[in-house]
Amino acid sequence: MRVALYWAPRLEDPLHRLGSAWLGRDTETGATVAQPDLPGLDIAEITADARSYGLHATLKPPFRLRTSWAAMRADAMALAARTRPFALPPLKLADHHGFLALLESEKCQPLQHLCDACVTGLDSHRAPPTDAEIARRNPARMTERQRELLHQYGYHYVLDQWWFHVTLTRRLTAEEREVVWPALEAHLGDVPAQPRRVTELCLFTQAAPGAPFLLAERLPLLG
Template sequence: MRYAIYFAPPPDSLLHALGSRWLGRDAWTGQAVDQPNVLGIGRMTMEPCRYGFHGTLKAPFPLRDDKTPEELAQAVASLGSSEACFNIRLKVGVIGGFLALVPSGPSPALSGLAARCVRELDGFRLPPTEEELNRRRAARLTPTQDQHLTRWGYPYVLDEFRFHMTLTERLDPPEESRLAVAADAHFAPALAEPIAIAGLTLFVEAAPGAPFLAANYAPLSASAAGAAA
């Protein structure tokens, strides 16, 4: 089993409904959802669908043998209760060749929350094997990314962190342009207003290749209304 700490919109939110429909699966219920009428969308969302609609704060990791899922959930809840809610604005963008919802500008609050998740929950993470490290290094990491991989088990953390909510597989330029237009229209109703970062969600992958499911929700400590991003 692997565990991950994600931002996932509340299951009763418009952003969750639109994200689940775009990917074809509701990560809270595990149920399939009809996708919009966009040519090739099923093929282009297969891997994001497995992970569920989310933004990564601490990347998936197996649990150490001396830790329990209950202890991890309690630690996530404790971290969440010490953080205030805040708002961000999102837009459709391109990151690493795939479409994603990304912040429309810098958000120190979001970067700080992700850094706390990486650092303060790291005692639960089983270190990767040498094979896993080599697989990551095949992506031609920078020296800084390789240092993060060695220390934190994932290269894109802390100063390398870029929040994103993945919408597609890696795309060719013509597909990228076409899907971006469709995604802009699809998500426009939710992205017209700021998005509240109001909780942390613990996701679980029950077995290698299984779909990730939302398991525990840990609310942040205060209303997002008026909070700074």
């Protein structure tokens, strides 16, 4: 089993419903959701990877447990309990390295602090990656700072190398982007830009390699 700490929209947030419909799966229940049509394209294929991970933004990347679920959950609950809820900047649809994703419209320092706390404060529960897992990351293509982070935290896009993003597609060709972007924009409407607060830390689990991630628990921010 792997565990991850994510941001995910609250159940009453319309982004939960619209994002789940776009990806074709509700990570809260595991239920399959009907997806909108894309003219001339297979939306199920375009969203396959994102659907497997679920509608989310990564705070602490997926990891295998070195300790126990109970110990990790207790520390995650304690982290959430001392974290004050905060406003999330309006989100915007963007081309993110060829993927379509929702990004922050401006940098949110409380979000960065929460992310950093998850990465560093819960790292004692992370089992180290195998040599094969490290090789798949292709360290030779990383910067020196990213290799340092990979060695220390098992992943290179953390701390100062991290950015908030909610991935909604695979990498697209220019031709695919011309079809998918307006369809996704129309599907989401003004919902990404609506005001929302971060009031929960979400624990996701993956039962086995290749299995879809599911939202296991929402831990309230109580600080």
